[in-house]
Amino acid sequence: MLWEVALSLHAEPEYAFAEHRAAALLTGELERAGFAVERGVADMPTAFTARTGHGHPAVALLLEYDALPGLGHACGHNLIAAAGLGAALALNTVLDGSAGCVMAVGSPAEEGGGGKVVEVEAGVFDGVDAALMFHPGVCSWTRAPLTASVQYRVAFHGRAAHPTGNPAEGNDALLALVELFNVLTALGRRLPEASHIQGIITAGGTATNIVPDYAEGLFGLRAETSRALGDLTGQLRACTEGVALATDTRAEVERTTLRYEHFRDSGVLSERFAEHLSRTGIALTPPVPGVYLGSSDIGNVSTRVPAIHPFVAITDEGSDHTPEFAAAAASPRARDTLVAVTGALACTAADVLSNADLRERAWTRHRQEDH
Known part of the structure; x- marks a missing residue:
């Protein structure tokens, strides 16, 4: 099902704040699984939250689904959305309501518009203990050097x-x-x-x-x-x-734009994600010093809560924002990567919910980063 979702998004790319089909597809799947869905979050028609469980601790899985004009899903957001969806659905099947709250956050317009910036300012991440997502790339790095x-x-x-x-x-x-x-x-x-x-x-x-x-x-x-x-x-x-x-x-x-803050990686949670992903045969390494991979509104989320944004390769050549990368986002390797990262995200989220010591270490490191 997740691969079908990824391919459907890939076949019908939509752009900043106009991702109506994508938002409908994703919220429909979450609603059928029993999540409490709120559409139009933060006054953005294509933003949403979907919750299962209640109270604390709480973990957010971030879904991006906007494409690039003229290039389609040349940044692989179809895979980001499918992975976040899959991790949320997996957690819903194995955790009972007493374990805390799982929230899938649909974030429009990462490529230009900054949906997460608006969501942060609207308080969507207030009370959340961790925000988790991955990004497809041409390298496999534990953290994202985002400016x-x-x-x-x-x-x-x-x-x-x-x-x-x-x-x-x-x-x-x-x-x-x-x-x-x-x-x-x-x-x-x-x-x-x-x-x-x-x-x-x-x-x-x-x-x-x-x-x-x-x-x-x-x-x-x-x-x-x-x-x-x-x-x-x-x-x-x-x-x-x-x-x-x-x-x-x-x-x-x-x-003329919202300001994207630099990304503050939660090393504690990134290491945990890398451990889970390594069981699938995918090894993550630290980023190459001096190499930066653009900017993203996940940076604004990371100012509020511990967050991860690892890169996982779906091709070894070229770069994203190219026609070749758009093709790679619907390739057999992308499918295998999607399966692997979905499981790793779900396991990392489960660790956040079940392990108070892990949450405390993540928050302690997060507060130190702010100072």
Whole structure:
């Protein structure tokens, strides 16, 4: 059944906050198994929670199911959803209500929109002892080196003029934006590891015979930690203000996305997951130093509760966010990986529910990470 769910999601990819078929499929399976389902969580139509059991301890299994425009499930979220579903169903069959609460959390728009950020702010994870998920990849790592990230719109307002008739009367907004790119390139040479700013021009004028009075760019910022991202944001603002002063233009800097915090791995729980997964013949290793694998809204969850986000390979070549990875997400190897990680997630969740010492060690480490 789980593989059928994964293939169904794969065949009908849906995008940020529009994953209506996916949410209906997943909640339907959970409801038929007796879970208490709440749809439209945190005012997001495709978000949901599904609970079985009650009280404490409580463990959350995270389901992602959004796809990438033009690439489908090239990040393997069809497998993430199926694994979280399978682990929740497995726990429901072996645990009685006195063992605590199992919650499946449907989180839309990880690729752009940050459903988990909204859920965290709405209190979905309040009272949860651990949040568990896995991610398919091209490597098998115990934890995910995920950076903090955010996007900003930068706009410059100048004054239009004819480029030959009266050029001195114009203030070239596009020139200011291009100069900002130059300044940020120089800044990039001295940024710390994992910090970078990547930008594109989204507006740069309307005709070649008009000095542009408006230009706009979109900039993605990433940094190893949330604190470093705050520093990087301050540098972007300072560079923009300096360019505006130098070019006699007026600048605007506006955040356009929710902020993804860096991921804080629960080593205690990641080690337990790796132990369970090793019984299937899949060995996880620590991540390669200095290699970072993007950003995710699981980072925001990890600021509130102990969380895991291991990578488990479904192919050994290329990278995700490619057509080849989308094909791998429906391959025989993906099926085998799904079976293995579903069992490991269920066993890890059962350990959280049944082992008070494990919960205490996870929370102690989590509090230390915050300081």
